[in-house]
Amino acid sequence: MKVLVSIKRVIDYNVKIRIKPDNSGVETQNVKMSMNPFDEIAVEEAVRLKEKGFATETIAVTFGVTQAQETLRTAMAMGIDRAIYVPVETDLQSLTVAKALKKIVEKEQPGLVIMGKQAIDGDSGQAGPMLAGLLGWPQATFASRVEVADGRVRVVREVDGGLETLEAPLPALITTDLRLNEPRYASLPNIMKAKKKPLENLTLADLGVEPEPRLKMLRVDEPAKRQAGIKVPDVATLLDKLRNEAKVIG
Amino acid sequence: MSILVVADHNHQTLRPATLNAVGAATKLGQPITVLVAGHQAAAVAQAAAVLPGVVKVLHADDARYAHFLAEPLAALIAQLAPGYTHVLAAATAQGKNVMPRAAALCDVALLADITSVVSADTFVRPIYAGNALATVQSSDKIKFITVRMTAFEPVATTGGAAAVETVGATPCAIGTQFISQELSKSERPELTAARVVVSGGRALGSADAFKTVLEPLADKLNAAIGASRAAVDAGYVPNDYQVGQTGKVVAPELYIAIGISGAIQHLAGMKDSKVIVAINKDGDAPIFSVADYGLVGDLFQIVPELVKQLA
Ligand SMILES: Cc1cc2nc3c(=O)[nH]c(=O)nc-3n(C[C@H](O)[C@H](O)[C@H](O)COP(=O)(O)OP(=O)(O)OC[C@H]3O[C@@H](n4cnc5c(N)ncnc54)[C@H](O)[C@@H]3O)c2cc1C
Ligand SMILES: Nc1ncnc2c1ncn2[C@@H]1O[C@H](COP(=O)(O)O)[C@@H](O)[C@H]1O
Numbered sequence: 001m002k003v004l005v006s007i008k009r010v011i012d013y014n015v016k017i018r019i020k021p022d023n024s025g026v027e028t029q030n031v032k033m034s035m036n037p038f039d040e041i042a043v044e045e046a047v048r049l050k051e052k053g054f055a056t057e058t059i060a061v062t063f064g065v066t067q068a069q070e071t072l073r074t075a076m077a078m079g080i081d082r083a084i085y086v087p088v089e090t091d092l093q094s095l096t097v098a099k100a101l102k103k104i105v106e107k108e109q110p111g112l113v114i115m116g117k118q119a120i121d122g123d124s125g126q127a128g129p130m131l132a133g134l135l136g137w138p139q140a141t142f143a144s145r146v147e148v149a150d151g152r153v154r155v156v157r158e159v160d161g162g163l164e165t166l167e168a169p170l171p172a173l174i175t176t177d178l179r180l181n182e183p184r185y186a187s188l189p190n191i192m193k194a195k196k197k198p199l200e201n202l203t204l205a206d207l208g209v210e211p212e213p214r215l216k217m218l219r220v221d222e223p224a225k226r227q228a229g230i231k232v233p234d235v236a237t238l239l240d241k242l243r244n245e246a247k248v249i250g
Numbered sequence: 251m252s253i254l255v256v257a258d259h260n261h262q263t264l265r266p267a268t269l270n271a272v273g274a275a276t277k278l279g280q281p282i283t284v285l286v287a288g289h290q291a292a293a294v295a296q297a298a299a300v301l302p303g304v305v306k307v308l309h310a311d312d313a314r315y316a317h318f319l320a321e322p323l324a325a326l327i328a329q330l331a332p333g334y335t336h337v338l339a340a341a342t343a344q345g346k347n348v349m350p351r352a353a354a355l356c357d358v359a360l361l362a363d364i365t366s367v368v369s370a371d372t373f374v375r376p377i378y379a380g381n382a383l384a385t386v387q388s389s390d391k392i393k394f395i396t397v398r399m400t401a402f403e404p405v406a407t408t409g410g411a412a413a414v415e416t417v418g419a420t421p422c423a424i425g426t427q428f429i430s431q432e433l434s435k436s437e438r439p440e441l442t443a444a445r446v447v448v449s450g451g452r453a454l455g456s457a458d459a460f461k462t463v464l465e466p467l468a469d470k471l472n473a474a475i476g477a478s479r480a481a482v483d484a485g486y487v488p489n490d491y492q493v494g495q496t497g498k499v500v501a502p503e504l505y506i507a508i509g510i511s512g513a514i515q516h517l518a519g520m521k522d523s524k525v526i527v528a529i530n531k532d533g534d535a536p537i538f539s540v541a542d543y544g545l546v547g548d549l550f551q552i553v554p555e556l557v558k559q560l561a
Contacts, residue, residue, distance in 0.1 A: 001297050016381070016514070017378045019515065026382055055477070084287075093359060095353070095354060095357075118496065119496065120378070121378060122377050123375075123376065123378070123379065124360070126346075126350030126365075127358050128350075129348070131354075132320075133324055133353075133354040133542075134354050136424065137424070138321060138424050138426040139321070139351065140426070142321070152428065157400065158343075159490070160490055160498075161346075162488055162489070163431065163432045163488075163492055164428070164430075164431040165429040165430045165432075168425065168427065172426075178482075179482070179489060213387050214389055215389075216386065216387045216388075217386055218386065219370065219385045220377070220383065220384050220386070221382070221383045222382065222383075223376070223380060223383050224383070226539075227542075228539075229540075229541045229542035229543055230542070230543060231367040231538070231546060232543050232544065232545055234545075235555045235556050235559055237545055238527065238545055239559055241543050242527070246525045246542065246543075248525045249320070249502040249504065
């Protein structure tokens with residue numbers, strides 16, 4: 001069985017973002033970029049499935065600017081076998097990502113697709129379930145444990161009240177949550193090896209998909225700042241403030 | 251224009267999040283229909299029928315909705331959606347699981363986690379862990395939306411008198427099976443609906459410290475307990491305690507962050523709380539930048555002292 005993962009290059013989670021002066025978006029020039037952390041978890045899970053003998057081949061896909069190919073190399077340095085790069089000039093919306101991935105899935109016929117539960121730039125968290133819907137596949141989102149056996153996958157999901165276990169026949173789609181695994185670092189020899197792994201180029205036109213944005217970003221603003229607070233010297237003062245100033249406790 | 255709100259419930263009662271979703275729908279100023287899909291969930295349909303502003307309840311009762319699996323629910327929502335201009339649900343684990351799938355089946359985008367309604371087609375939603383607010387206009391015929399609970403006032407639980415109409419289940423042949431669930435048991439208020447939240451971070455150091463240090467304080471304040479990702483990853487508390495960009499978003503009257511540094515991903519989930527207290531031994535910890543009241547010191551001394559003085 002092939003395992004396909006999608007990865008997005010995003011502003012690194014440690015960066016304090018800046019809004020463009022004309023409020024048209026968030027500054028991405030000269031900012032540290034990394035693989036979306038949830039996609040790193042997806043890559044790690046795919047590589048583990050191969051190491052355990054469940055996957056025969058692992059493939060990573062990205063839609064992004066030229067530099068996104070570096071992110072694919074990172075995925076291959078972590079152990080992904082080959083990659084598919086689809087150039088796009090502007091950020092693709094989740095529905096288009098799902099439609100384009102559907103075409104790639106139809107071509108590659110993976111038994112399992114693993115995606116991030118959300119990209120930490122747009123925080124929209126929808127490409128995964130959208131793709132599952134378009135494919136008519138089972139979905140198991142927010143996975144914290146994945147086991148493959150006998151043509152089925154069993155997934156433990158993180159839900160609002162705790163954990164839930166589902167089982168689905170393959171092919172199926174999974175989105176990752178934080179506790180699924182701890183992604184490995186790529187070793188230097190593996191980074192060298194990754195340079196020789198196959199990286200295929202496809203265009204949206206090849207896939208027969210158009211980047212039809214349905215959501216227009218009118219503007220981006222800074223959220224309201226909280227008023228600076230104070231430090232209190234001791235517990236008694238804190239309680240006095242909470243009771244008599246903030247009036248939030250009795 | 252008319253609006254469909256997908257209820258989040260447990261077959262017996264409506265989850266509070268549904269009241270916020272109806273609150274958001276009310277802002278659109280149009281008749282609201284609530285969809286209650288469940289199994290033996292007549293009580294929920296009745297509860298939805300008396301929400302103010304609700305003109306109709308669609309009740310789909312079928313064993314296939316017993317575990318709220320995304321596949322059959324999305325099929326049902328997608329079948330009903332073309333009768334509406336807007337389809338809303340709360341951005342709960344269920345809403346986030348089901349709504350994008352249903353939207354894709356209708357070939358429309360989803361506006362995730364909106365915090366404000368600007369007009370019938372324009373909404374505000376946080377991006378980059380809430381460090382930016384995007385104003386987004388949708389050109390889709392049906393607007394699929396998930397609603398950030400903390401951004402909208404809940405509607406009252408009485409006042410309406412809507413008719414309940416039964417709808418049949420939509421066929422769905424996808425073979426996902428529910429196996430089991432392991433829900434965190436707690437007598438405490440629900441994290442996202444609590445008036446006071448006491449949250450602990452990595453500094454607690456153990457599951458035991460959550461019990462012996464944090465719980466007595468939460469007891470005194472009748473608070474829910476939350477946590478940072480670091481505390482969840484370390485196994486001190488279950489996953490559903492995580493507050494943040496990728497956990498739960500809370501906005502209680504009082505949020506007490508204990509031994510939490512205040513990473514942007516954590517702030518994303520709590521910075522809209524009314525009053526924030528931070529207890530941290532590092533006076534430069536970023537959590538103090540959002541705290542109304544900060545107390546610098548060792549939590550293992552401060553928290554027991556706090557409990558004592560609250561007595
Ligand atoms: C993709 C992604 C998603 C994430 N999502 C979330 C999320 O949703 N929620 C979230 O919380 N995090 C999230 N994180 C993690 C986040 O970046 C931080 O790593 C995390 O919040 C840190 O947790 P912490 O503050 O408990 O630990 P630390 O950062 O280690 O802070 C511990 C704090 O305790 C203080 N301390 C230590 N000992 C004591 C003592 N005895 N008394 C008082 N204070 C003490 C220290 O001074 C320090 O400030 C995410 C990260 C990524 C990459
Ligand atoms: N441009 C992209 N290229 C590859 N994968 C993507 C892209 N955008 C989104 N994804 C995948 O879809 C997941 C959810 O993204 P989103 O719906 O944007 O939050 C991500 O974790 C990725 O796995």
